[in-house]
Amino acid sequence: QVQLQESGPGLVKPSGTLSLTCAVSGGSISSNNWWSWVRQPPGKGLEWIGEIFHTGSTSYNPSLESRVTMSLDKSKNQFSLKMTSVTAADTAVYYCARDRCSTTSCRFFASWGLGTLVTVSS
Amino acid sequence: DIQMTQSPSSLSASVGDRVTITCRASQNIRNYLAWYQQKPGKVPKLLISAASTLEFGVPSRFSGSGSGTDFTLTISSLQPEDFATYYCQKYNSVPFFGGGTTVEIK
Numbered sequence: 453q454v455q456l457q458e459s460g461p462g463l464v465k466p467s468g469t470l471s472l473t474c475a476v477s478g479g480s481i482s483s484n485n486w487w488s489w490v491r492q493p494p495g496k497g498l499e500w501i502g503e504i505f506h507t508g509s510t511s512y513n514p515s516l517e518s519r520v521t522m523s524l525d526k527s528k529n530q531f532s533l534k535m536t537s538v539t540a541a542d543t544a545v546y547y548c549a550r551d552r553c554s555t556t557s558c559r560f561f562a563s564w565g566l567g568t569l570v571t572v573s574s
Numbered sequence: 575d576i577q578m579t580q581s582p583s584s585l586s587a588s589v590g591d592r593v594t595i596t597c598r599a600s601q602n603i604r605n606y607l608a609w610y611q612q613k614p615g616k617v618p619k620l621l622i623s624a625a626s627t628l629e630f631g632v633p634s635r636f637s638g639s640g641s642g643t644d645f646t647l648t649i650s651s652l653q654p655e656d657f658a659t660y661y662c663q664k665y666n667s668v669p670f671f672g673g674g675t676t677v678e679i680k
Contacts, residue, residue, distance in 0.1 A: 498610075498618065498661060500669040513668055514575075552623065559665040560608040562629065564617040 454479035456548045456565035464542075464572050470535040474548030474565055481529045482506040486551035488561060489522065489533045491544040494569075499544075503557060504531055511557070538572045545569050576601045578664055580672035586680040593649040595675045597640075597662035605641045606666035612674075613658045621660075622647065652677070 460472035474487070481487065489501040502512035504522040512520050516535070524531040535542060546568055549561035577600040587593050597607065605625040610618040620629050622638040625645055635650040649656055657679055662672040 497673050498663070498671040500671075547617065552620065558623075559669045560620065560623055560663060561618075562620045566617060 454550060454563050456550065456563060458546060458548050458565045458568040460546075460568060460570070462569060462571060464538055464570060465574055466539055466572055468538055468572075470533070470538050470542060470546075470570055470572075472533045472546055472548075472568065472570070473530050474532070475528070475530045476550075477529070479550075481524055481531060482526055484555040485553075486557040486559075487524070487531050488549045488551060488559070490547045490549055490561070490564075491542075492547070492567075493541075493544040500559070501533065501535075501546075503551065503559070505557075540572050543570065543572045575668070576603060576664060576670060578662055578670050578672040580660075580662055580675050582675060583673060584676040584678060586678045587652050588680045589652055589654055591652045591680075593652050593656075593677060595647045595660055595662075595677075597645040597647070597672050599643045599645075599664055602642050603664045603666050606664055607638075607640070607645050608663045608665060609636075609638055609647045610661045610663065611656075611658045612661065618661065649677075 455477045457475045464470045486503045488503040504510045519536045521534045548565045550563040552562045579598045581596045607625045609622040612618045626638045637648050659674045659676045
């Protein structure tokens with residue numbers, strides 16, 4: 453069973469860049485699955501950030517697209533998120549997740565990492 | 575953008591009660607709708623996809639229905655482990671989650 457584990461700084465300064473990595477175990481990042489990031493501000497709902505396929509193809513939430521870049525490292529079986537120009541509004545638990553479907557992107561998620569809290573503060 | 579509106583935002587119920595949560599899309603999303611359960615401090619758990627298809631291992635007291643713009647999640651007989659927050663999510667085009675419905679103990 454695939455497992456996902458997020459890692460990265462828990463504190464980022466305003467106007468800085470948030471960088472997170474999701475390590476995949478129990479499965480290959482080169483499998484026919486899309487890999488996503490989803491975030492959840494404290495006490496609030498969920499927001500999809502974007503997705504990446506092993507070919508490097510990406511798709512982002514239009515509301516965040518100008519600030520987000522996703523990439524992957526096949527040698528380490530992991531994928532990453534970078535978000536620039538962060539503000540307090542970007543404070544959230546960030547989850548990585550695997551798309552429920554294979555090959556096609558269904559964009560709903562059965563496998564999630566445990567999440568990592570990123571706080572934007574000076 | 576298609577918005578997803580859940581109602582109620584919270585409800586109080588007792589063990590054994592039948593509970594219904596509603597999710598309304600601002601445009602037709604056919605049956606591209608999923609439901610999740612999230613307990614405090616935990617990861618969302620996928621319950622239902624395609625509006626009514628139960629994930630493997632999800633108890634049969636959970637059911638989903640609807641298509642187009644109006645959807646429901648029903649718990650036929652609420653159990654102690656069902657007290658949680660439930661989210662709907664549309665997944666045609668850009669995924670978007672509803673605001674959540676918290677089911678609390680009465």
